[in-house]
Amino acid sequence: MRILVQKYGGTSLGTAEARQHALGHMKKALESNYQLVVVVSAMGRKGQPYATDTLLEMVQADGNHLPEREKDLLLACGETISATMMCNLLLSQGIEATVLTGAQAGVITNGCYGNAQIVSIQTHRIRHLLSEGKVVIITGFQGKVDSDDIATLGRGGSDTSATAIGAALQADCVDIFTDVNGILTADPKVVKEARRLNMVSYAEICNMAQQGAKVIHPRAVEVAMQAHIPIRVRSTFSDDEGTLVTSEEHLSRMNRMVKDRYVTGIASVSGVTQIQIMAAEGQYDLQLKVFKAMANHQISVDFINVNPSGVVYTVFDHQREKAMSVLQSLGYEAINYPNSAKISVIGGGMNGVPGIMASIVEALTEADVQILQSADSNTTIWVLVSGDQMETAVQALHAKFHLHIMDETAAGRLG
Numbered sequence: 001m002r003i004l005v006q007k008y009g010g011t012s013l014g015t016a017e018a019r020q021h022a023l024g025h026m027k028k029a030l031e032s033n034y035q036l037v038v039v040v041s042a043m044g045r046k047g048q049p050y051a052t053d054t055l056l057e058m059v060q061a062d063g064n065h066l067p068e069r070e071k072d073l074l075l076a077c078g079e080t081i082s083a084t085m086m087c088n089l090l091l092s093q094g095i096e097a098t099v100l101t102g103a104q105a106g107v108i109t110n111g112c113y114g115n116a117q118i119v120s121i122q123t124h125r126i127r128h129l130l131s132e133g134k135v136v137i138i139t140g141f142q143g144k145v146d147s148d149d150i151a152t153l154g155r156g157g158s159d160t161s162a163t164a165i166g167a168a169l170q171a172d173c174v175d176i177f178t179d180v181n182g183i184l185t186a187d188p189k190v191v192k193e194a195r196r197l198n199m200v201s202y203a204e205i206c207n208m209a210q211q212g213a214k215v216i217h218p219r220a221v222e223v224a225m226q227a228h229i230p231i232r233v234r235s236t237f238s239d240d241e242g243t244l245v246t247s248e249e250h251l252s253r254m255n256r257m258v259k260d261r262y263v264t265g266i267a268s269v270s271g272v273t274q275i276q277i278m279a280a281e282g283q284y285d286l287q288l289k290v291f292k293a294m295a296n297h298q299i300s301v302d303f304i305n306v307n308p309s310g311v312v313y314t315v316f317d318h319q320r321e322k323a324m325s326v327l328q329s330l331g332y333e334a335i336n337y338p339n340s341a342k343i344s345v346i347g348g349g350m351n352g353v354p355g356i357m358a359s360i361v362e363a364l365t366e367a368d369v370q371i372l373q374s375a376d377s378n379t380t381i382w383v384l385v386s387g388d389q390m391e392t393a394v395q396a397l398h399a400k401f402h403l404h405i406m407d408e409t410a411a412g413r414l415g
Contacts, residue, residue, distance in 0.1 A: 007162035014044035042078025107143030156217025167227030182243035
C-alpha cells in the first residue's frame with residue numbers, strides 16, 4: 001500500500017467544523033487505499049486557548065523566566081491536545097487510530113531547544129502501526145534529543161515535521177492543509193486579482209516562502225526537495241487539489257511545465273530599514289568591520305550591496321536603532337531609511353531571459369514608485385521601495401507580468 005502524509009495547521013483544527021472537514025479528507029485518503037500518517041499543529045491561532053503563541057504568553061505574563069528546555073515542555077502541549085482530539089474523532093467513526101508524540105515517532109533532534117534541527121527519524125514504530133491498519137497521528141513541531149528531552153523545531157516546525165516524516169517513509173506525497181486554497185501569485189490582501197498556481201517548483205516556492213509568502217515554511221520545502229517528495233498545499237475547507245510543489249524535471253515529464261512562464265509570483269516583506277555607509281578614500285576594510293559588528297551584536301542583515309565606495313544593506317525596523325548605535329560607536333556616519341519594503345519577483349523561468357529587469361523598472365516607473373536598491377539571483381529579482389509604496393509596487397508588477405490571467409500558458413510573460 002502507498003503512504004500519504006497529511007499535515008493540518010492550527011486553523012484546520014481550531015473549531016469543531018474545521019475538524020470535521022479534516023476528518024473528511026482523512027476518510028477520502030483511506031478510501032483511496034492509502035496508509036495514512038497525520039501530522040498536527042496546535043489548535044487555532046494567537047488568542048485561542050491551546051495555540052502556541054497563547055501558551056507563550058502565559059509564561060511571558062509571569063516574567064518569562066522559564067528556560068528554553070522547560071519552555072519546550074509547555075509548547076509541546078498544544079500539538080498533544082490536537083492529536084488526541086483528532087484520534088478521538090477518528091475512533092468515533094470506527095476508524096482505527098493512535099497517537100505518537102514526535103519523540104515516540106522516532107524524530108531525533110539536536111539539543112537546540114526552541115529551534116531544534118531534525119537529525120534523523122527512526123520509522124519502525126510508525127511502519128508497524130501502519131501495518132496494523134491504523135491511522136498514525138503524530139504531534140508536529142517536536143522531537144527528542146539523545147537525553148530523551150523534548151525539543152521543539154521553531155516556527156513552521158509542523159510543516160518540517162510532515163515533510164521530514166514523509167521523506168523518511170518514502171511517502172507518495174505530503175499534503176499540507178491550511179486555510180487557503182493553495183499558493184497564490186501574490187498576497188490577496190494586496191492584490192485582489194491574485195490567483196492560485198496549479199504547479200510550482202521547489203525552488204520557486206522556497207523563494208516565495210523566504211520572501212514573505214507564509215503558506216509553507218522554506219525549511220519544509222528544502223527537506224521535500226532533497227528527498228524528491230511532492231507536496232500539495234491545499235485548503236482544509238475545499239476538495240480542490242490545491243498547488244502541487246515538485247521538481248522542474250517532474251513537471252517537465254508531466255508535459256505541463258510552462259516554458260514561457262518567466263514570473264511565477266510576487267512576494268513582499270515590509271518593516272525593513274536600508275542603511276548606507278560610504279567608505280573614506282583608501283578605506284578597504286569598511287565592509288569587514290561593518291558586518292563583523294552586526295554579527296557580534298546579533299543583528300541580521302539582508303539585501304546586501306557591496307562596492308569600493310561603500311556598503312548598503314537592510315535590517316528589520318525593530319533593529320534599526322541598535323544597528324545605528326553600533327555604527328556610531330565605530331565612528332561611521334550612516335544614512336538610514338526606515339519603513340522600507342522588499343519586493344521579490346520570483347520565477348524559475350527568468351534565468352537568462354532578457355527584458356525582465358527592464359519590465360520591472362518600467363512597471364514601477366509608470367506607477368511612480370522609486371527603486372531604492374535592487375539585486376538578483378537565478379530565480380528572483382529584488383527591489384527595495386518605500387514602505388508606503390509597497391502595495392502599489394506589488395500591484396504594478398503583478399499586472400505587468402499578467403499574473404492575473406488564469407491560463408498559465410499566458411501567465412508571467414513579458415510585454
